[in-house]
Amino acid sequence: DTGVSQNPRHKITKRGQNVTFRCDPISEHNRLYWYRQTLGQGPEFLTYFQNEAQLEKSRLLSDRFSAERPKGSFSTLEIQRTEQGDSAMYLCASSSTGANEKLFFGSGTQLSVL
Amino acid sequence: AQKVTQAQTEISVVEKEDVTLDCVYETRDTTYYLFWYKQPPSGELVFLIRRNSFDEQNEISGRYSWNFQKSTSSFNFTITASQVVDSAVYFCALRDYSGAGSYQLTFGKGTKLSVIP
Numbered sequence A: 001d002t003g004v005s006q007n008p009r010h011k012i013t014k015r016g017q018n019v020t021f022r023c024d025p026i027s028e029h030n031r032l033y034w035y036r037q038t039l040g041q042g043p044e045f046l047t048y049f050q051n052e053a054q055l056e057k058s059r060l061l062s063d064r065f066s067a068e069r070p071k072g073s074f075s076t077l078e079i080q081r082t083e084q085g086d087s088a089m090y091l092c093a094s095s096s097t098g099a100n101e102k103l104f105f106g107s108g109t110q111l112s113v114l
Numbered sequence B: 001a002q003k004v005t006q007a008q009t010e011i012s013v014v015e016k017e018d019v020t021l022d023c024v025y026e027t028r029d030t031t032y033y034l035f036w037y038k039q040p041p042s043g044e045l046v047f048l049i050r051r052n053s054f055d056e057q058n059e060i061s062g063r064y065s066w067n068f069q070k071s072t073s074s075f076n077f078t079i080t081a082s083q084v085v086d087s088a089v090y091f092c093a094l095r096d097y098s099g100a101g102s103y104q105l106t107f108g109k110g111t112k113l114s115v116i117p
Helices: none
Strands: A005-007 A010-013 A019-024 A031-037 A044-050 A053-057 A065-068 A075-079 A088-095 A109-113 B003-005 B010-014 B019-021 B024-026 B032-039 B046-052 B059-061 B064-069 B074-079 B088-096 B111-116
Touching: A005 A088, A010 A019, A019 A088, A019 A109, A031 A075, A044 A065, A075 A088, B003 B088, B010 B019, B019 B111, B024 B074, B032 B074, B046 B059, B046 B064, B074 B088
Parallel strands: A010 A109, B010 B111
Antiparallel strands: A005 A019, A019 A075, A031 A044, A031 A088, A044 A053, A065 A075, A088 A109, B003 B024, B019 B074, B032 B046, B032 B088, B059 B064, B064 B074, B088 B111
């Protein structure tokens, strides 16, 4: 069990640029989640995949945000035309199917938009 | 709408003291799940417990215990004989059981616990 891996750990970008983050979940987990966390706040749900299907999206996920999980393994989260308000920690989590629902989180990608 | 309130923003205790972290939730659903997560300085959220709304039995795991009271919509977390390694931000979270498969967790703002040696 290598845990949930997120890359990069830190990303600094200029306003208006596009950024892409990657998440590699625990290999046997078929569920994958993206959350966003700003300083002093709890994580906020963005989206959820079961295998390759994106089953749930938050209202927070504007049309500048897109997430994919093409083969039901790794996932990418892209933000187009970044804004300063997008600055946050982006967290990925995965879990297996079943009643336990124990989410394993990665260490996150810290995005700073200048 | 769901809401989780953790009124304590920061708590400091001296090592070996007991400490209780409060969590109050709001939901219209009769069936739901409650969680506690720990976020140490490294940033990775660590699952601590999941509790179903229909199971009000309190749970103890080592130095950790949880008190779930449906009547007051509270799910409090107690650490007994605190240690420096307990220093972290602790989050309470809620998920309803929509039956349609919503897996969205609603988190509180967290309580930062500092255990002083």
